[in-house]
Amino acid sequence: MAQNRSVSITGFGIVSAIGVGKQETLDSLLSNRTGIGRLKYLKTVHTEFPVGEVKLSDEEMERILGIAPGTPATRTALMGMLALHEALSDACLGRGDLLQAAFLNGTTVGGMDKSEQYYTDFIENDTRNEYIKSHDCGSCSEMTADRFGRFRYITTISTACSSAANAIALGGDMIRAGRADIVVAGGSECITKFHLNGFNSLMILDRELCRPFDVTRAGLNLGEGAAYLVLESDESVRKRGVKPIALLSGYGNACDAYHQTASSPDGEGAYLAMSRALADAGLAPADIDYVNAHGTGTPNNDVSESQAMIRLFGENMPPVSSVKSMTGHTTSASGSVEAAICILALRNGFVPVNYGWTNPMDDGIVPNMELKPSCRLRNILCNAFGFGGNDSSLILTATD
Amino acid sequence: MLQESRVNVLSVKQISIQKPLTEEWMTNPEIHTENFVRAIDPDFRQFISAGDARRLGKLLKRALATSLSALHEGGITNPDAIITGTGFGSVESTELFLEAMIRDGEQMLKPTWFMQSTHNTASSLIAIHTQSYGYNSTYTQKGLSFECALYDAWLQFGLGRISSALVGGHDEMTPEFAGFMRKAGHLLEGEICSEAAVSALLSTREQEGTKALCTVAGVEVLDSPDAETLDHAVRSMIAGNIPDAVLTGMSGNATNDGYYHFLKKTLPEVPLLRYKHLFGVNFSSSAIAFYAAANCLGKGFIPPVLTLTGESVSCSKGILLINAVEGRHYSVILLKPLCGKL
Numbered sequence: 001m002a003q004n005r006s007v008s009i010t011g012f013g014i015v016s017a018i019g020v021g022k023q024e025t026l027d028s029l030l031s032n033r034t035g036i037g038r039l040k041y042l043k044t045v046h047t048e049f050p051v052g053e054v055k056l057s058d059e060e061m062e063r064i065l066g067i068a069p070g071t072p073a074t075r076t077a078l079m080g081m082l083a084l085h086e087a088l089s090d091a092c093l094g095r096g097d098l099l100q101a102a103f104l105n106g107t108t109v110g111g112m113d114k115s116e117q118y119y120t121d122f123i124e125n126d127t128r129n130e131y132i133k134s135h136d137c138g139s140c141s142e143m144t145a146d147r148f149g150r151f152r153y154i155t156t157i158s159t160a161c162s163s164a165a166n167a168i169a170l171g172g173d174m175i176r177a178g179r180a181d182i183v184v185a186g187g188s189e190c191i192t193k194f195h196l197n198g199f200n201s202l203m204i205l206d207r208e209l210c211r212p213f214d215v216t217r218a219g220l221n222l223g224e225g226a227a228y229l230v231l232e233s234d235e236s237v238r239k240r241g242v243k244p245i246a247l248l249s250g251y252g253n254a255c256d257a258y259h260q261t262a263s264s265p266d267g268e269g270a271y272l273a274m275s276r277a278l279a280d281a282g283l284a285p286a287d288i289d290y291v292n293a294h295g296t297g298t299p300n301n302d303v304s305e306s307q308a309m310i311r312l313f314g315e316n317m318p319p320v321s322s323v324k325s326m327t328g329h330t331t332s333a334s335g336s337v338e339a340a341i342c343i344l345a346l347r348n349g350f351v352p353v354n355y356g357w358t359n360p361m362d363d364g365i366v367p368n369m370e371l372k373p374s375c376r377l378r379n380i381l382c383n384a385f386g387f388g389g390n391d392s393s394l395i396l397t398a399t400d
Numbered sequence: 401m402l403q404e405s406r407v408n409v410l411s412v413k414q415i416s417i418q419k420p421l422t423e424e425w426m427t428n429p430e431i432h433t434e435n436f437v438r439a440i441d442p443d444f445r446q447f448i449s450a451g452d453a454r455r456l457g458k459l460l461k462r463a464l465a466t467s468l469s470a471l472h473e474g475g476i477t478n479p480d481a482i483i484t485g486t487g488f489g490s491v492e493s494t495e496l497f498l499e500a501m502i503r504d505g506e507q508m509l510k511p512t513w514f515m516q517s518t519h520n521t522a523s524s525l526i527a528i529h530t531q532s533y534g535y536n537s538t539y540t541q542k543g544l545s546f547e548c549a550l551y552d553a554w555l556q557f558g559l560g561r562i563s564s565a566l567v568g569g570h571d572e573m574t575p576e577f578a579g580f581m582r583k584a585g586h587l588l589e590g591e592i593c594s595e596a597a598v599s600a601l602l603s604t605r606e607q608e609g610t611k612a613l614c615t616v617a618g619v620e621v622l623d624s625p626d627a628e629t630l631d632h633a634v635r636s637m638i639a640g641n642i643p644d645a646v647l648t649g650m651s652g653n654a655t656n657d658g659y660y661h662f663l664k665k666t667l668p669e670v671p672l673l674r675y676k677h678l679f680g681v682n683f684s685s686s687a688i689a690f691y692a693a694a695n696c697l698g699k700g701f702i703p704p705v706l707t708l709t710g711e712s713v714s715c716s717k718g719i720l721l722i723n724a725v726e727g728r729h730y731s732v733i734l735l736k737p738l739c740g741k742l
Contacts, residue, residue: 045506108518119502123576126583133584136488136683137519138541150624154729155548158489158519158540166537173555194498197506198514255482255527255536260515272533387515388524390536 005282006397007172008232008244011093012186013086014340015079016225016327017052021086026344032371034326034355036209036221043117044193049205051191052223052328054079065147072130073143074111076226079333080144080188083226087184088148091230092242095149102153102180103145104171106163106187108332110137113192144188153180158332160386161294163187164227165335165394169251171231181236186336188226195331196222202261204298210329212295212322213302213367215359220296223328227336229343246343249379249397250281256389262300267308269391270294274312274381277393287379288318288395290351292342294383295322295367296329305383306364319368325355335384339394342380346398349374405604407557408612409735410474412691413466415439415597416679421469423695426703429678432592436578437680439595448529455512456525459490459572462597463522464529467566471530474601475610480562481535482523483553485545485569487683489519491577522570535562542586543649545569546598546687547621547723547731554619557604564603569687571596585726587681588653594680598687600694613698617718617734624728631666634720637734642670644715645702647693649685649723651676659724667720671713673706686723686731693719697737 014021017035018028028035036052061078062069065085088094093101111134118128134143141156157167164187171185199205199222206219229248237244254276256269263269278285294305309320323341324330330337345352354367378398385391417432418425420442430440439462444453447465456464463484471477488494497513515521520538527536535556539548546569553565573581573595581587606612618637622629646667650657651674663672679688696702702713718736723729 108520116498116501119498122580122583129583132580135580135584136540136542138487138545141541152623152625153621154541154623155544155551155621156540158538159523159536160518160520170537170552170555173552173559177555177558179555193501193506195514197501197509198497198511198517200506201509201511201514253535253537255524255533257524257527257531257533259528260521260524261511269533386520387518388520388536389527390520390524390538 006247006249007175008234008237009229009246009248009343010232010237010242010244011087011091011230012228012340012343013083013090014227014337015054015083016330016337017054017223018326020056020082022344026348029341029344029352030350032353032355036328042191042193044196046196046200048207050209050221052221053191054224072134074134074140075113075190076107076109076188077140077143079190079226081147084144084148084228087228087230093230097182098149098151100152101182101184102174103151104155104157104167104183104185105141105144106157106167106332106335107137107140107189108158108160108163109189109192109195110140111135112194113190116193159390160388161331161334162384162386162390162392163332163335165384165392166253168229168248168336168339168394169253169392172248172251175231175233181233183231184228185231186228187333189224189330189332191222191224206297209356210297210325211356212297212325212354213361213364214357215361217297217299217302219298221328223330225327225330225333225337227333227340229336229339244399246346246399247397248394250277250395251393252276252280253392256391258389261387263304265304267304269389270305270308270385271311273391273393274308277381277395281395283379283395285313286316288381289377290345290380291318291320292338292380292382293320293322294385295324297324302364309365317365319351320365321352321354321368323352339382339396342382342396346377346380346396349376351375405557407602407604407616408606409614409616409694410601410603410610410612411470412598412600412694413469414688414691415441415462415466416688417594418678425678426705429705436575436593457490457493457516459570460516460521460525463568463570464525466597466599467526467568470599470601471566476564476601478530478532479564479566481553481556481565482526482532483537483549483565483567484523485539485549486519486522487540487542487545487571488577490516490521491572492574493517495574495576522568526566543683543686543725544621544723544729544731546684551619551621553602563605566599566601568599569596569684571682571684573682588656590653591651592680594682596679596682596684596688598684598691600690612738613694614735614737617736620732622730625730627662630662630730633732634666637732638720641717643718643720645671645673645713646720646722647673647675647689649676650674651681659727660722672708673702674708675706678705689721689723690733693721693735697735
């Protein structure tokens with residue numbers, strides 16, 4: 001069974017608060033530069049909350065992409081297009097290749113940025129009907145993909161903050177099952193007033209810079225971004241003569257089955273997701289060189305995830321960090337944004353830092369605070385947990 | 401490669417604009433003529449506590465009711481996987497939160513509306529109620545959301561990871577969103593905007609004391625297939641065995657019905673069936689098609705209310721389900737009787 005379980009990753013693209021594209025992202029990670037700051041692009045009264053916005057307006061993104069002004073486009077789709085463009089070029093995929101490929105997109109807000117802006121028009125007149133059309137998440141995926149051609153299969157996964165991780169796992173399954181040779185999987189999500197207010201109503205936003213795994217942590221900072229990985233079968237890698245940059249060697253999906261928004265105190269779902277990913281990859285906990293934690297900075301998540309990691313790794317805890325301290329919580333996109341960051345870590349041999357951490361929790365893990373350059377990483381466990389206990393873990397492995 | 405294990409449909413339950421949790425519509429359907437019809441709800445207290453009945457939105461209550469009912473009938477308490485498709489999610493909660501935010505400003509908003517607005521609430525709520533820690537996912541792809549969920553289940557069965565799955569298709573509607581459906585062109589002239597909640601319990605094992613309705617023989621979902629690809633997808637799925645009938649999403653709207661014209665060439669002799677005249681149109685309509693076909697196969701006949709000719713058709717070989725969305729996306733599903741010739 002362990003034979004040929006790994007799926008090749010032959011390219012990726014990433015957009016977040018710490019950079020547009022992988023070079024900017026890498027530079028930010030290596031120079032410990034956070035992308036979280038004061039609100040600039042979202043129109044809201046809640047300017048008290050720091051956010052990790054992508055440092056481009058919609059119009060600037062349209063210009064970069066060469067989209068004619070006035071063409072309907074949601075922010076989630078625009079960020080998705082930037083990341084998808086980079087992923088496709090990175091993997092040397094053209095329009096013709098996409099016809100047999102799958103596009104698996106994770107998002108939850110979809111076109112909500114425009115819906116909340118034009119909702120009154122939606123009801124009262126016909127001036128913004130094109131944005132009614134792009135309201136639902138599936139349309140958002142189509143808008144993103146259609147810019148580059150037609151895929152054989154398009155679907156949208158919406159499991160809240162684990163959406164993109166589950167899209168990547170589904171891609172792995174489609175390749176393992178022989179249902180696709182090339183899959184482009186990930187997610188995209190912009191900050192909206194809708195979920196900024198939603199998270200605020202749940203009282204899980206921090207008014208300071210977020211501090212995952214710090215005893216003084218008071219919540220998360222919302223972020224936004226998009227990232228896609230190109231997954232490919234061995235046969236397609238050979239046929240196209242491309243070189244894998246990393247491997248997706250396993251993944252696990254579990255439900256915490258505890259509460260609609262809170263995680264269980266013992267982190268059962270998180271533990272199951274990580275254990276299943278290890279079993280799927282045929283690896284032991286000791287094989288993991290770094291854990292990219294979900295680490296939102298909410299009091300609840302960080303206890304729950306810590307407990308699950310302590311249960312899984314015991315005394316031999318590998319370096320752990322949450323890059324949400326720099327990107328903000330990119331919600332539905334976080335699974336792929338952070339998987340892309342893990343690939344950068346594997347390729348460039350460093351462990352990202354848990355920015356802003358100072359004081360240990362009583363019952364938590366102590367995150368990595370020192371940028372460890374030139375270390376050799378082989379296997380990274382990357383967590384993405386969502387509301388409703390939709391917990392997923394991915395394992396990314398270096399190529400030899 | 402995919403394993404060869406037979407995926408049985410143990411039970412499928414519906415709440416729709418026909419009488420809920422029953423197949424009475426086969427012989428005595430409700431006839432609707434309005435533009436927008438909301439689902440006929442059962443008494444939820446037989447499934448959930450009074451507190452939950454008050455707290456939860458309609459989509460969630462219906463998802464729980466159809467799921468718990470399907471699990472009960474199929475004799476499974478904890479399915480290995482819970483996978484849901486929903487095109488719009490809980491639009492009622494979304495709308496309440498959005499309207500309050502616009503009307504009252506960004507203060508004092510109710511967390512309940514936000515919590516229930518995310519698409520994955522149905523799958524997670526079912527998991528919480530049944531204490532299922534297994535595979536859990538949610539798909540949202542307009543009118544193909546259910547098939548995307550089914551496709552995932554099909555993959556998980558094929559990879560040998562699961563032996564049972566609860567697959568759902570759930571969409572609710574409000575007057576506002578019904579209007580949006582038309583404005584966005586998701587709903588065409590003459591089509592009834594409706595709601596649907598369907599839960600299907602699938603298993604590779606036959607449960608003791610229960611008889612499966614049918615088996616799933618194939619699931620394919622395609623974006624923008626050309627005529628040749630579509631023809632090939634149908635032919636390779638039926639593998640030379642002509643099914644009894646094809647259940648289509650024909651609604652009486654000429655544009656929509658045109659998407660099914662290829663069947664005249666691909667399967668010229670096979671009778672076409674329809675269901676949207678009875679169940680209306682929403683993003684989970686195709687889940688209703690799955691429900692209807694599975695129950696026809698379980699009973700061994702296709703009632704006249706589904707046929708274009710008004711005559712009943714026997715079913716001993718299988719029913720092919722074709723769903724065409726906007727003439728762009730197609731899904732092809734084959735359901736076979738338990739001991740049929742196919």
